[in-house]
Amino acid sequence: MKPSGFSLIELLLVIIVIGTSVFLLANLPNALNLISKSNHLSLAREIASKQIEDKRSINYVNLVLDTSDISDSRLSLLPSSSGTVVVENCDVAICTNSEHIKKIIVTINWKDNNKNQTINLETFIGEGGINQ
């Protein structure tokens, strides 16, 4: 009489397959979060780069030393986002000859899964420099 039931190999295979698929499925929401996080990071970088390019197209003498909020329509695509552009004079430590250089700092903050994310771009704009 042939015994009914499952062989050992069949059982082992099933356990392995089910275990792996459960592991993957459990990580699926994690992976989707990572994709969304990297999309946000790319978008934030684009917004920050554009802010710098916008500042470069302004004449050096018209660059006002201040802190202003970023107003980019794409900022609304980032959850709980805010951004600032700071224009200040170059550090004396770097600009030892008191050159006519202003420092631009662009900071964008947003939240991914209630964790604060931030990106920071810094550059110089000089009188008679690039795009001036």
Added chain:
Amino acid sequence: MIKKQTGQVILALILIMTVALAIGLSVVQKSLVDVSTSTKVEESSRAFSAAEAGIEKALQPGSTCGANCISFSENSSKADVAGGNLIPCIPGSPGCTEISGQQQTPLEYPPLAREEVAHFWLADFTSTLNPPSQFYNPPNHTLDVYWGDSAFPSDKAAIELTLVFYNGTKYDFKKWYLDQASAIRNPPPIGFDTVPCSGDNIITSTVADPTTCASSQVTYQCKVTLGSLPPNMMLLRARLLYNTNSQPLAVQATGSGGSCTGVTYNGCYIPPQARAITSTGASGETQRKVKVCQVNKVVPPYFDYAIFSVGAISK
């Protein structure tokens, strides 16, 4: 009843699980690649901003900038700057690789589009005299001009050269119209001299060399030696014609020998007049490089059709 289809359920189960596994793996792989890419792109932006900051600092008059010129510790980016000295340097002067008496390196211009003008100073443009004191006046009264990029063998450029000089009482000019392929022009050019471009026409610049204005290593199409040059040369303006691609050009002083010394170097060399600044920004493992060529006191192209005058012009 005999069960004939044993083991089919488990087969189906394995097939379904394999498909689910494949889907899950691809999602995980995409997310890993995405995160890695976006991190690298962000670092790339920071590195580029730092590189631009380095250029801005180096362009300021009186600024000295070298390795670690810029360091933004708050967002971990920095920039190293190379170049910035006036080129072409005078052989034998401090910091110049050529020793006294050697031929000066050519002054290479970044690629020019058709009808754009390149400007080379031959007089001392820092001179306060009117007219400016002469600088280039070699014993053999010649100047080498290179133009065209051999990487575009079917895009042959012609060149129009205008030499402005002071003849003792007023400014005068001498023009050359040189074409390497007049036969293919339609309509055929009038008044152009045909130059056979072959042989000794190679200058190669090194891409990695920060002290040249050339944007890449170039083998030029043509070389011509302008002869019988008058004294008191002021400047040379060059315009490329008939080219489709932007092509580079260069001039080289022909003076050399032991007599090329003294305050005015016996007129052997052209004055250092341009700066090539290369800034390499780094953030994390990513590097971005920006190169800028700066030429000072250049007259805009429409002045080709204006008048150079020693005194006031009255109508």
